Amino acid sequence: DAMVIQNPRYQVTQFGKPVTLSCSQTLNHNVMYWYQQKSSQAPKLLFHYYDKDFNNEADTPDNFQSRRPNTSFCFLDIRSPGLGDAAMYLCATSRGSGTYEQYFGPGTRLTVT
Amino acid sequence: AQRVTQPEKLLSVFKGAPVELKCNYSYSGSPELFWYVQYSRQRLQLLLRHISRESIKGFTADLNKGETSFHLKKPFAQEEDSAMYYCALRFGGNTGKLIFGQGTTLQVKP
Numbered sequence: 439d440a441m442v443i444q445n446p447r448y449q450v451t452q453f454g455k456p457v458t459l460s461c462s463q464t465l466n467h468n469v470m471y472w473y474q475q476k477s478s479q480a481p482k483l484l485f486h487y488y489d490k491d492f493n494n495e496a497d498t499p500d501n502f503q504s505r506r507p508n509t510s511f512c513f514l515d516i517r518s519p520g521l522g523d524a525a526m527y528l529c530a531t532s533r534g535s536g537t538y539e540q541y542f543g544p545g546t547r548l549t550v551t
Numbered sequence: 552a553q554r555v556t557q558p559e560k561l562l563s564v565f566k567g568a569p570v571e572l573k574c575n576y577s578y579s580g581s582p583e584l585f586w587y588v589q590y591s592r593q594r595l596q597l598l599l600r601h602i603s604r605e606s607i608k609g610f611t612a613d614l615n616k617g618e619t620s621f622h623l624k625k626p627f628a629q630e631e632d633s634a635m636y637y638c639a640l641r642f643g644g645n646t647g648k649l650i651f652g653q654g655t656t657l658q659v660k661p
Contacts (some may be wrong), residue, residue: 469646483649493646
């Protein structure tokens with residue numbers, strides 16, 4: 439009954455080799471978010487989509503991009519991963535109104551070698 | 552700028568003892584605060600939100616605007632409460648963006 443699905447759960451990539459992480463949802467929520475969580479740190483918002491409107495956080499590196507081809511799917515692209523990009527990447531969704539509760543996926547752990 | 556502070560990285564108590572997980576915030580607008588919890592090997596999930604003033608799994612949290620705090624409390628801790636707890640502040644209008652505190656690991660010993 440997973441409502442927010444992330445694939446793959448574990449991703450290993452090489453330094454500088456582009457990588458794409460995937461998120462899908464069955465909740466039909468308007469908003470999708472991407473967070474980066476490094477070891478022992480809080481999740482940090484990278485960007486979000488409200489429907490098709492993309493909103494980048496001011497301190498998100500240019501190396502990170504996102505695509506949302508339809509309501510259900512959202513992708514995180516890292517163009518040239520560095521060692522410092524190794525982290526857990528969390529996808530979340532919300533209705534964008536009402537309670538604003540966010541529903542999280544299980545995360546993708548990215549390792550950069 | 553908005554900020555959420557959880558001063559304790561680890562809180563260790565015995566089963567049956569009271570628990571208080573501290574959270575302080577800094578925000579110029581009207582705050583909307585949440586507690587999220589992550590049990591071992593599970594995804595992050597909402598525990599409670601201040602607006603609904605509810606009690607979930609015996610936990611409560613009261614927003615104190617004077618002290619800019621939103622501490623999470625439970626009178627009698629259970630072993631199954633052991634988890635990572637994050638306090639979060641909503642900002643950014645209707646997008647529901649969250650800023651999280653650093654998290655507190657609650658360890659309830661038998």
